[in-house]
Amino acid sequence: MSDLQPPKRASYVTELSKRFGAVLNQRIGSLSKGNRQKIGIIQAFMHQPKVFILDEPTAGLDPLMQEVFFELALSAKADGASLFISSHNLGEVQKMCDRIGFIRRGKLISEQTIADLTASASQTFHIHFAQATPMLELKHIPRAKVTLNSPHSVTVRLQGDMSPLFAVLAHHKVRSLDRREVNLEEEFMRFYKDDKK
Incomplete structure (x- = not known):
């Protein structure tokens, strides 16, 4: 679906690829898991949407690239974007999110702000x-x-x-x-x- 509309700024794709050290001129199938993940993140952010739905966004990224992702996500959030993140890495959820929901057996069993959860913990x-x-x-x-x-x-x-x-x-x-x-x-x-x- 990323080919349905061009990025808002072509230079932004170049900026993202430099930040992640991503290789853009190779077939996706030939890339490592981490490099494929970088390309996926670039695709998600290149249109600068107002809503992101991200599933395990840092899986396969080394710690340095995880920090680049956190900076990018927090910057998008500061610009008014909403991020919905599904992750088993609760440390990254705590770093990026204002609210958290716990799902068990397909049902939302709790949803609250990180601040409320921390206060009640x-x-x-x-x-x-x-x-x-x-x-x-x-x-x-x-x-x-x-x-x-x-x-x-x-x-x-x-x-x-x-x-x-x-x-x-x-x-x-x-x-x-x-x-x-x-x-x-x-x-x-x-x-x-x-x-x-």
């Missing part, structure tokens, strides 16, 4: 204490899962209000506290865990 903290870990106090925090790593180190996974955790920490000497970023892959597993039973 569990937060994970790795805490290292100067003295023994106050396990009894930590275990009484509502909606917290506490894992003892060593006599002075603990991992706390907490959903909801974090103030009870910080109230406990205020009474103890903390050497370090690291908060792990919310990982969409963990949220994906939460939605799909029922399928494993």
Whole structure:
């Protein structure tokens, strides 16, 4: 279908091919998977549409080319385009999308903004204490899962209000506290865990 209308700017195709290091003068069948993927991306973007539907857009691309794709997609988004992306790489979804939908067995089971998903997701903290870990106090925090790593180190996974955790920490000497970023892959597993039973 890409031959139904010319690109808005012929120079844009040249610019895209340079950005991706794509070979435009060879038969598609003779190209590697990564190079075929580059050509597909160029075809998708060369008309500068307002709506993109992309299925696993970075499959076959090396990390450098994935970054080129992310820059291109985010630029199109900044110009007002809408991108619908189907991907099993949730890290790339988190990088590019404002909203996310989870599909299980052909049905949309959840759809929300990335911000809402992140806010409702569990937060994970790795805490290292100067003295023994106050396990009894930590275990009484509502909606917290506490894992003892060593006599002075603990991992706390907490959903909801974090103030009870910080109230406990205020009474103890903390050497370090690291908060792990919310990982969409963990949220994906939460939605799909029922399928494993």
